[in-house]
Structure formats: C-alpha cells, structure tokens
Amino acid sequence: MVRGRLRRENRGVSPVISVVLLVAITVILAATAGYVVFGLADETKAVAPQPAITATYDRTTDGDGQALELVFEGGDTLEEKNVYFVLQDAVAVNPSGSDSAAEIDGNQIDAQIGSEIAAGATMTIDADATTVDTTSSPSEKLDLSDATLRLVWDPASADIQETETIWRWSDS
CATH class of the missing domain: 1.20.5 (Single alpha-helices involved in coiled-coils or other helix-helix interfaces)
Known part of the structure; x- marks a missing residue:
C-alpha cells in the first residue's frame, strides 16, 4: 500500500x-x-568610423607659412560626403600687417583626395587650402601654431542625427 x-x-x-x-x-x-x-x-546606434591619421606639422614661417600634412595610414575608409574638417584658431598673416582668421577653403577633401578616403590618401592644410574670413587681400603666410583641426563625421543617414569628432589635431 x-x-x-x-x-x-x-x-x-x-x-x-x-x-x-x-x-x-x-x-x-x-x-x-x-x-x-x-x-x-x-534602433542600434551607428558606430563612427575610426581612421588612423598621422599629422606632420611644418613650423616653417617662410614661403607660404606653416603647413599640416595629413596621411591616412589605415583604419576605416571614409566617404567624403560624410566627413568635413573644422579649422579653429588658424591665423592668416596678411602683407598689410592685419591678421585674420583662416578657415579651410571649400571642400578640400574632394579637391585633394576624392570621394573616398582610404589608406594612403594624403591631404595638406596650408595657405593654398585656406581662405580668410574677410575681404582683405589673400594671406601671405599661414600660422597654425595655436590652431586645432578636427575631422567630423556627419553620417548621411536620416536615422542618425549625431555628429562626432573622429580625429583631432592640436600642436599643444
């Protein structure tokens, strides 16, 4: 039982x-x-590309002044339409003695590199690649000693509303 x-x-x-x-x-x-x-x-967040960039700063003050050469060593390939440079605190030294703020002239990425930035691409920021924000005479020399250059990623996708600095250079 x-x-x-x-x-x-x-x-x-x-x-x-x-x-x-x-x-x-x-x-x-x-x-x-x-x-x-x-x-x-x-709704996953897009990850910003990570380029590998080497900057060579030429402190020369003769000729056109100082220059910054950027070499894209590797990392993610960038589309020109999704990135832009912001140059801050660059000074255009004018022959008249009046200094002015200098900015990157137009789309230098497309002009110097093309529509796709990949390993081996080179870009130069110098007096020829900048413009003065006044109507005065063109700059004789470019002073980048206090300048900051940022590469900003601005995705073309309407779903992504953010921009992100993916590379920054400053001499200090």
Whole structure:
C-alpha cells in the first residue's frame, strides 16, 4: 500500500512542470516577436568610423607659412560626403600687417583626395587650402601654431542625427 500512495503523489508534478515550461517558452517567443515587429532591433546606434591619421606639422614661417600634412595610414575608409574638417584658431598673416582668421577653403577633401578616403590618401592644410574670413587681400603666410583641426563625421543617414569628432589635431 505504501508504494501506491507514493506513485499517486508523484503524478501531479509532471503536468505542473510541463505547464511552467510551456508558459516560459510562449513568453520568450512573444517577447522575441514583439522585439522584431516593433522595430526595436533596428534602433542600434551607428558606430563612427575610426581612421588612423598621422599629422606632420611644418613650423616653417617662410614661403607660404606653416603647413599640416595629413596621411591616412589605415583604419576605416571614409566617404567624403560624410566627413568635413573644422579649422579653429588658424591665423592668416596678411602683407598689410592685419591678421585674420583662416578657415579651410571649400571642400578640400574632394579637391585633394576624392570621394573616398582610404589608406594612403594624403591631404595638406596650408595657405593654398585656406581662405580668410574677410575681404582683405589673400594671406601671405599661414600660422597654425595655436590652431586645432578636427575631422567630423556627419553620417548621411536620416536615422542618425549625431555628429562626432573622429580625429583631432592640436600642436599643444
């Protein structure tokens, strides 16, 4: 008689475990389907490219003045339409003695490199690549001693609203 009682008490455990497992599997499948259907899987943040850039600073003050040569050594390939340079605190020394702020003239990336920036590409920031923000005469020399140059990534995707500085140079 004792054996019969033990068997009857153990019979209820198996259906309870199977119901719990079935409910757990159903919840996991519903959560996965909801994640895909509502597009939460598409909201991953885009990772900014990581280029490897070497900058060579020419401190020469004769001729056109100072220059900065950028060599793209490797890393991620960049599309010209998604990046731009910001030059701050560069000074154009004018023959008249009045110094002015200098900025990068137009799209120097496209002019010097092309539509795709890959390993081996070279770009020079010098007096020829800059413009003065006044209507005075063109600069004779470029002073980059206090300048900061940033390469900014601005993705073309409408889903991504962020810009990110992916490279920065400063002489200090």
